[in-house]
Amino acid sequence: MTTRHLLDELNDRSREVFRRVVETYLQTGEPVGSRTLTRDMSERVSAATIRNVMQDLELLGLLDAPHVSAGRRPTQSGLRIFVDGLMEVDPVAPTDRERIEQTLGSGSPDIGALLDRVGGALSSMTHGASLVLTPKHEAPIRHIEFVSLGPERALVVLVFSDGQVENRLFTPPAGQTPSSMREAGNFLNALAEGRTLSELRSQVARDIASRRQELDSLAADLIEQGFASWESGATDARLIVRGRANLIETEAADLDRIRVLFDDLERKRDIAQFLDLTEGGDGVRIFIGSENKLFSLSGSSLVVSPYMNSDRKIIGAVGVIGPTRLNYGRIVPIVDYTAQLVGRALSGLKG
Template sequence: MASLPISELNSRAREIFRLVVEGYLASGQPVGSKALAGAATVNLSPASIRSVLHDLESLGLLASPHTSAGRMPTDVGLRLFVDGMMQVAEPTADERAAIERRLAEPGPIEQALAATSAVLSELSAAAGVVMVPRREARLSQLQLVPLGAGQALAVLVSEDGGIENRVIPLPPGTPATSLQQASNYLTARLSGRTLGEAIVAIGEEIGAGRSALDAASRDLVERGLAVWSEDAQARPVLIVRGQANLLDETALGDLERVRSLLDDLENKQSVAALLDAAREAEATRIFIGAENRLFALSGSAVIASPYRDREGRVVGVVGVIGPTRLNYARLVPMVDFTAQALSNMGAMGKLIG
């Protein structure tokens, strides 16, 4: 059922509809006419309120669960509210600081993305999700820098300026000349290739005995590539944090819906396919309930926004997933702010695939 324009409702119906939606989003419970009659902005008798509620229900905007005489918004009603009535509240200074602080923690990009989904989950009381960049950057060089105590720092630099670091163990007595020889060899063969292409090419060359490397340098080359090869294989398409938040006290009366949502989240490829729909959006996208087939049974909602690399290309999507009673007014700008923070990281070359 298509949502009708908000202008089709008279002022009395709009106000009662707004109060029902806001009451439901705040409590997760249907809102009754008695509660509406006590609102300062409603100057109507209980009978008149019930008549308006009936009209709104007839339009498909509200529903009356069989366990309660109160009303709650339908998916169509929530869409009307989100698109035509909602007044967003910008993230607080504490919320912005919490997001930026987690993103600023040192470590590989996967760690920053996991921290992003975790902080969104904590702030939203829903599940935080981040789709990992899938683009493989073209590489420029890989340097092995001695750290002492049997360790070296492997520094991988991409053509777009992205830099990633890993610490690798060194065999006892590894000479500095072997580190330099391995660095020169890797840089010469990585340049202009993706990591996957370079691993295949170098593996074939070493396997055929054409590398002209001594045993120590060959071992370092293999160690330097192995750490990123393992990362690439373990790198998930989607990072999800905070599923436990979906099991709050309001879920006890609707365990089947929550179980269905948790099953949906286990199928990360399907969730990633849904988030793909937000990749081309210029702003934050909101998917409500049965609007999307994946969440038709669980009655869930998704707020998602794309983030970009230094060339302005979309490389992933960040968002939250939870029940349709999410606090949209608070979470939409929070997700948007998080996507912008990730895009700022991308602008500095810190999002490489």
């Protein structure tokens, strides 16, 4: 049954009881009893009447009770029904709006630093953990160099046409020599001119396959491992996580599950999927509990919105993760407004 159909099945009293249970639970985090609701209902009804309504809502799967004698709280399905059909979204508060605008108003050309500040501001304003997916660097490559740092450590340095420099550590193949590293660098530089990283990566794969006999085997391995490591490193660097302590403090009873979530984020296993979450269209999307596999173990919710460049292409995302009892009505407009300003700011920096 769709959200609209299920809400249409509820009479006015049932809808009001359901809405007040959810709103009170989101504010307090505690199950809501019938006596609490008798003080807030728009009509005078007894606690016994409200208990009967709550039992009906429980049978519909919208509420549950942690204990027999406890009050009711919304189920995951109930939260989804509330978010889709009953939630009232607040406008962005002037203080929040000013904080976001100040964070993005520095005019700094350092995109990474700017988005790191955005993550810190989102975490501070929402008291949750923030996730910021940064854009891929798509400027053409000017120069590539491999630098040996020891038998098991090496550095690949990429200089882009816009002046940005990326350095990534990797483990080189056994037996690499200064000459194989120079050969690897020369090979890539001959291909790199005018190509972006993604274009170069495709070209390298084709050329290694066709020219492997011409390449010293160590140089070929170095190219593959060094370039793959930079690709992996660049992906790792794309996700900025701030404010994880807020989530751990809020959900102290579920520390193990929260740690699982952040372990996954540290390893950046699901970055591609994180961006996929936003690609269902413009605007904010809300994922509650197990609705997405990234959060199925932690029982957390995610409010996420893509941001776009001047061509209306999705290039990244901003989001807030927290317990399922997030203040959705306040956080949704904050995330939405932040995403819009981030897109404008990055378009301006690259313009």
